[in-house]
Amino acid sequence: MKIVVLVKQVPDSGAERNLRADDNTVDRGSANNVINEMDEYAIEEALRIKEAHGGEVTVLTMGPSQATESIRKALSMGPDAAVHVLDDALHGSCAVATSKVLAAAISQLSPDLVICGAESTDGRVQVMPHMISERLGIAALTGARKLTVDGSTLTIERQTEEGYEVVTANTPAVVSVWDTINEPRYPSFKGIMAAKKKPVDTKSLADLGVDPSEVGFDGATSTVLEHAKRPPRQPGTKVTDSGEGGVQLVEFLASEKFV
């Protein structure tokens, strides 16, 4: 099975994250940039399918030149190759335009299966798999906590608020996964060394046949007008329990009309 895994480089969600003052995009310069956590589960799932059914795993990333670090990190887990969509004109692209670029790159690879994380930790928008599905006319199985491959039939358990749904489709398809699906492996030393030699194919917009006017700020379908930091919360009262802590808690709740 030919598998493409979408990997996004994001600012570390464990540290302070900012938008740039000059153009309102995510500030990657000051951030510690890492692989989007959910994508590691997507890579793991792809590797397990390859191990069980054979095939090849290609990482696909759209991002600026520093995204190379995340691509190498992804490859160190075990995928065979990577495609890096890199073009200065992409800066400022909205989700709709991003899906156009990724769909173009995916069609060139013509995989049986595209796997991605259910959301990224920076945008948390969750739209990319369905946008790609819509553009390519292939099935989207999203929010998987379990994925089963049986020949060309894919079946997922999709987490919902009330429980789960069982959803099935034939390949080609795009599947998005939550972090409940598996436990990602750590790259081995051998894997890290091997990743340095794995092929990373860089593609420009011209290579993908996408017009620069359709992406970036020019092609954006929405715009950020302004942004500001929310003032930090001020800590309130802190009491140490000396036998009346529960009562004091309820007194506070009552004063706020919750009880």
Add this chain to the structure above:
Amino acid sequence: MAEVLVVVEATGAFGVKKVTLEMLTLARELGEPAAVVLGGPGAVDAMKDKLGEYGAGRIYAAESEELDAYLVAPKAAVLANLVREVQPGFVLLASTQEGKEIAARLAVKLDNGLLTDVVSVDADGVATQAVFAGSTIVKSKVTRGLPIVTLRPNSVTPSPSPTTPQVSTVEVALDDAAKLAKVTDRVAEQKGSRPELTEASIVVSGGRGVGSADNFKLVEELADLLGGAVGASRAAVDSGFYPHQFQVGQTGKTVSPQLYVALGISGAIQHRAGMQTSKTIVAVNKDAEAPIFELADFGVVGDLFKVVPQAAEEIRKRK
């Protein structure tokens, strides 16, 4: 005034979700609210009164077994046709997994911008979003097409404005591309009568400090006394204390209730990302230095196994 399409989100039993009432309330400020029901046969009859109570002057009724038989694509297809036909001023959807997925497909079909996780939007289409775990407030606008906006639950206080809706039937005609992902089963796991986590006005969450799955009964008891939902930190979920669908945090649900009660939760960034926009936060933790106290409006440093039962008893006394 142009119509504002509100895509109704409901539970499997056709219970209109609170976020739908929030959207109808918001829609009244933006234009003429029209509810769009995309569901199985009988959906409109079951929900009509509630939608009318919150000001839906019109209901666009798309009812077909096929809408529920496949994953979201049929709903997006019907909605796209409706948008082309009625040319609404706005399309509002819930900022839930399904709401965002329908919005995603709609945006591509119409080559139109979309804004997700919006907490408010004005008549000019300027939306407010809280990003980076609520630490940054963004004002943004759709610049191509009409505003397609997904509203984060608990952003608007629903208020009734009764009217009698006119029902317009919408044809459901689907091509094969909408029928690629077939739903073969739906399994309910959530038990009891607690409110849904992202919609609840009160959330009581437990963390690693709760210690075991069995001890989560304490968290549930307090939640039930307060009429709230139960949440859990990632540490508690990873330890197997509570199911994943109740996880609050960066890799779980984002909640923004009136009251958030954190029990035995240290307040790692992972967790804060999912709850720090809550209106009031209280915390019980034995570690006086736990970062959760930096957010808490009221904190008790103490043993939750003593503090929580005492608090539960006190609430019972006051009832």
